[in-house]
Amino acid sequence: MAATIKDIAKKVGVSPSTVSRVINGTASISEETKAKIRKAMQEMDYHPNSQARGLVNGSTFTIGLVLDAGNKNAFSNTFFINSVSAIEMIAQERGYNVLILNDYNHSNGNSVKNLVQEHKVDGIILPVQSMNHELVQLMEAHKLPFVVMGEPEQKEDPMFWVDIDNRGGCELAVEHLLNCGYSKPVLFVENKQKIFEKNRCRGFGESCKKRNISQDETYIIECGNDVVRIRDEIKRIVEGTLNADSVICTNNIVAHRVLKELKKGGKKIPEEIGVITFDNYPLAKYLEPALSAVDIDTYRMGEVAATMLFDQIQNKGQVPKGKLVTTKIILRESTRKGEKGRID
Amino acid sequence: MAATIKDIAKKVGVSPSTVSRVINGTASISEETKAKIRKAMQEMDYHPNSQARGLVNGSTFTIGLVLDAGNKNAFSNTFFINSVSAIEMIAQERGYNVLILNDYNHSNGNSVKNLVQEHKVDGIILPVQSMNHELVQLMEAHKLPFVVMGEPEQKEDPMFWVDIDNRGGCELAVEHLLNCGYSKPVLFVENKQKIFEKNRCRGFGESCKKRNISQDETYIIECGNDVVRIRDEIKRIVEGTLNADSVICTNNIVAHRVLKELKKGGKKIPEEIGVITFDNYPLAKYLEPALSAVDIDTYRMGEVAATMLFDQIQNKGQVPKGKLVTTKIILRESTRKGEKGRID
DNA sequence: CTCCTTAATGCAAACGTTTGCACACCTCTT
DNA sequence: AAGAGGTGTGCAAACGTTTGCATTAAGGAG
Numbered sequence: 001m002a003a004t005i006k007d008i009a010k011k012v013g014v015s016p017s018t019v020s021r022v023i024n025g026t027a028s029i030s031e032e033t034k035a036k037i038r039k040a041m042q043e044m045d046y047h048p049n050s051q052a053r054g055l056v057n058g059s060t061f062t063i064g065l066v067l068d069a070g071n072k073n074a075f076s077n078t079f080f081i082n083s084v085s086a087i088e089m090i091a092q093e094r095g096y097n098v099l100i101l102n103d104y105n106h107s108n109g110n111s112v113k114n115l116v117q118e119h120k121v122d123g124i125i126l127p128v129q130s131m132n133h134e135l136v137q138l139m140e141a142h143k144l145p146f147v148v149m150g151e152p153e154q155k156e157d158p159m160f161w162v163d164i165d166n167r168g169g170c171e172l173a174v175e176h177l178l179n180c181g182y183s184k185p186v187l188f189v190e191n192k193q194k195i196f197e198k199n200r201c202r203g204f205g206e207s208c209k210k211r212n213i214s215q216d217e218t219y220i221i222e223c224g225n226d227v228v229r230i231r232d233e234i235k236r237i238v239e240g241t242l243n244a245d246s247v248i249c250t251n252n253i254v255a256h257r258v259l260k261e262l263k264k265g266g267k268k269i270p271e272e273i274g275v276i277t278f279d280n281y282p283l284a285k286y287l288e289p290a291l292s293a294v295d296i297d298t299y300r301m302g303e304v305a306a307t308m309l310f311d312q313i314q315n316k317g318q319v320p321k322g323k324l325v326t327t328k329i330i331l332r333e334s335t336r337k338g339e340k341g342r343i344d
Numbered sequence: 345m346a347a348t349i350k351d352i353a354k355k356v357g358v359s360p361s362t363v364s365r366v367i368n369g370t371a372s373i374s375e376e377t378k379a380k381i382r383k384a385m386q387e388m389d390y391h392p393n394s395q396a397r398g399l400v401n402g403s404t405f406t407i408g409l410v411l412d413a414g415n416k417n418a419f420s421n422t423f424f425i426n427s428v429s430a431i432e433m434i435a436q437e438r439g440y441n442v443l444i445l446n447d448y449n450h451s452n453g454n455s456v457k458n459l460v461q462e463h464k465v466d467g468i469i470l471p472v473q474s475m476n477h478e479l480v481q482l483m484e485a486h487k488l489p490f491v492v493m494g495e496p497e498q499k500e501d502p503m504f505w506v507d508i509d510n511r512g513g514c515e516l517a518v519e520h521l522l523n524c525g526y527s528k529p530v531l532f533v534e535n536k537q538k539i540f541e542k543n544r545c546r547g548f549g550e551s552c553k554k555r556n557i558s559q560d561e562t563y564i565i566e567c568g569n570d571v572v573r574i575r576d577e578i579k580r581i582v583e584g585t586l587n588a589d590s591v592i593c594t595n596n597i598v599a600h601r602v603l604k605e606l607k608k609g610g611k612k613i614p615e616e617i618g619v620i621t622f623d624n625y626p627l628a629k630y631l632e633p634a635l636s637a638v639d640i641d642t643y644r645m646g647e648v649a650a651t652m653l654f655d656q657i658q659n660k661g662q663v664p665k666g667k668l669v670t671t672k673i674i675l676r677e678s679t680r681k682g683e684k685g686r687i688d
Numbered sequence: 689c690t691c692c693t694t695a696a697t698g699c700a701a702a703c704g705t706t707t708g709c710a711c712a713c714c715t716c717t718t
Numbered sequence: 719a720a721g722a723g724g725t726g727t728g729c730a731a732a733c734g735t736t737t738g739c740a741t742t743a744a745g746g747a748g
Contacts, residue, residue, distance in 0.1 A: 028694095088411075098444050118394045252627070283600060362728075400705050
C-alpha cells in the first residue's frame with residue numbers, strides 16, 4: 001500500500017540508491033535531483049519502513065524498559081512512574097521508541113531474555129529487582145547496553161546504575177529534624193536488608209553520630225508491613241518507654257499509619273512530635289497535618305538512566321559507573337515546630 | 345553474530361525453507377528432520393529475528409500505547425496506570441510487545457502519526473484526549489486497528505472505545521448515600537464540560553429524580569481546581585445556606601479538600617455529613633475518616649481495551665462499538681452512618 | 689589533447705525471513 | 719502397470735532498505 005523507496009525512484013526516474021542517499025544525506029547529490037526526490041516523497045506521502053531499515057543496519061531504534069513485577073499490577077509501585085515518563089521523553093528526543101515489558105517469570109511468552117535474543121531493542125533499562133547474573137551475561141554476550149534502576153547489591157559485574165541518594169536523603173532528614181528543634185529522631189523502615197533501606201539506615205546512623213546523638217540500634221525500627229508492630233512502637237513513644245520526639249518514615253504507607261497512631265495517642269504534631277516521610281507523593285500536602293518529606297526526584301532518575309543508556313548506545317566503550325540523584329527536603333506542617341521558611 | 349536460519353540449515357544439511365517450516369509448523373516435515381533441526385536450534389541458541397520476520401509478513405507484533413500528555417509528567421494522571429499494566433499483560437499473553445509514546449505536540453520527533461506511518465505497530469490504544477479526526481483518518485487509511493480509552497464526545501466516526509461507567513457509578517453513589525440514611529446529596533465536579541463529568545452529572549440527576557430528590561442544578565457544584573471555591577461552598581453547607589447532608593467528590597484531590605474544610609467547619613463525618621469519592625486510590629483507606637469510594641476498575645478498562653484491539657487485529661472486520669466498565673461501591677467510615685456491612 | 693580527480697549516479701548484493709511453485713518419492717487404487 | 723494422491727523437501731523471489739563498488743561525465747592540470 002504505502003509508498004516505498006522504489007516507488008519514489010521510479011517516479012523521479014532515478015535509482016533507489018539515490019533516493020536512499022538523499023534521505024540519509026549520505027553522499028553528494030545534485031541539488032536538482034534532491035529537490036525532485038523531496039517533492040516526490042511529499043506527494044506520495046513516503047515514510048521509511050523502520051523494519052527494513054533496522055534489518056540492514058542492525059538496529060531497532062527502540063529501547064526496552066522493564067517494569068517491576070511481583071504482583072498483578074506491576075505499576076502499583078508508583079516509584080517508577082515518573083521515571084518511565086522521563087525515559088520516554090528522552091528517547092523521543094533522540095528518535096527512539098520505548099518498549100515496555102512486565103517481568104513476570106513466565107517461561108513462555110515474552111520475557112526480558114526474548115527481548116535481547118530477538119533483537120527487539122538496542123538497549124535496556126531495568127529495575128535492580130529484575131536483574132540477575134544470567135541476564136547480565138546474556139546482555140553482555142549480545143553487546144547490548146543496559147542501565148540498572150536502583151543500586152545493585154554486589155558489584156562484582158561492573159555496570160551502569162542510577163539510584164536515589166538514600167543515605168544522603170536520610171542525613172538531610174535528620175539534619176532537618178534537628179534544625180527544627182527536635183533532638184531524638186527515630187527511623188521506621190520496612191526491611192533493613194533491602195539495599196535502599198540499608199543505605200537510609202547508614203545515613204541515619206552517621207548523621208546521628210556527627211551530631212552526637214545516641215545512635216543506638218533501637219532507634220531504627222524495622223516494621224515490615226505490620227500494622228500491629230507500628231501501633232506498638234508508636235505506643236511506646238507515646239508512653240515514653242521509647243524516648244523519641246520525631247520520626248522519619250521510609251514511605252507513605254508507613255507514614256499514614258504512624259500519623260494515625262500518633263493522633264490516636266493524643267500527641268500533637270508538630271508541637272510534641274515531628275514526622276517526616278520519604279517520597280513527596282502528591283497527597284502528602286493534603287494530609288493533616290501536611291507531611292514534610294524527603295523529595296526523591298524519580299523523574300530525574302529516569303532522565304539520568306536514559307542519558308546513560310544513550311551515551312552507551314551512541315559512543316560505545318564507556319566506563320561503567322553508578323550515579324546518585326540528590327534529594328531535598330520539603331517543609332510542611334508536620335515538622336514546623338521550629339524552623340522558619342515557606343511552606344509548600 | 346547470532347545464529348540465523350541459514351546457519352541452522354547449513355549445520356543440519358537442509359534448506360532454510362525447511363527450517364522455517366519447522367519453526368512455524370507450516371508444512372509436514374518428517375519427524376527425523378524436525379528433531380535434528382530442533383536440536384541444532386538449541387545448540388546454536390537460535391532465535392528468530394523479529395525484524396526480518398515482520399518485513400516479510402507485514403506485521404510487527406507490537407502495539408502502540410499512547411499516553412496522556414499535557415504536562416511534563418504524562419503519567420501524573422494515575423488514572424491510566426493500571427490500564428497500562430493490564431494492556432501489557434494481555435499483549436504479552438498474545439505474544440505482542442507494547443510501545444509507549446507520550447503525545448507531545450512536537451512537530452518533529454516521534455509522534456503518533458509517525459508510529460502509524462512507519463509501520464511500527466499493528467494497532468494502537470490511545471486516550472480520547474489524543475484523538476482527532478485527522479489521526480483517525482490516517483489510521484483508517486493505513487487499515488490500522490485502534491481503540492480509544494474514554495468515551496469520544498461526538499461519535500460521527502464509529503469506532504471502538506472503552507470507558508468507565510461514570511453515569512452508573514454516580515447513580516450507585518447516590519443510591520449508596522440514600523441507603524446510608526442521607527437525603528440531600530451534592531456533587532462536586534471539576535468541569536461539567538468534560539464528558540466523563542457530564543456523564544456523572546447525568547447519573548446524579550437521574551438517580552435523584554428516581555428517588556424524588558430535588559435535582560436542582562444548584563446541587564451540582566463546578567469547582568475546577570479552585571481551593572477557594574471549594575472552601576466557600578463547604579462553608580455554605582456548614583452554615584446551612586446550602587441544604588446538604590452528603591457530598592460526592594469527583595476525584596481524590598477534591599475529596600481531600602472537602603474533607604479538610606468540613607473538619608475545619610466542625611462537621612462530624614459520617615454522623616452529620618457523608619463523603620464519598622470517585623476513584624478508590626490506595627491511600628483512601630488511610631485517611632481520617634477512611635474514605636468510601638466508587639471503585640473504578642482501571643485495570644479492567646485496560647483489559648477490555650486490549651482485548652478489543654486484538655480482536656480487531658486477529659479477525660478483522662469487527663463492528664465498532666463502545667463498552668462501559670461497571671463500578672462498585674467501597675464502604676468505609678466516611679459514609680458509615682447507617683448502612684451495615686463489612687468495611688474494607 | 690591526454691591524464692587525473694571529483695561529483696553524481698547506478699548496479700547488485702546483503703540483512704534474515706517466508707512462501708508459491710516445482711519436484712521427487714512413495715503408496716494406493718483400479 | 720499406470721495414474722492419483724500424499725508427503726517431504728528445495729529453489730528462488732520477495733519484503734524495503736543500505737552500501738561497496740563501478741561507471742560516467744565533467745573539469746582541471748600538465
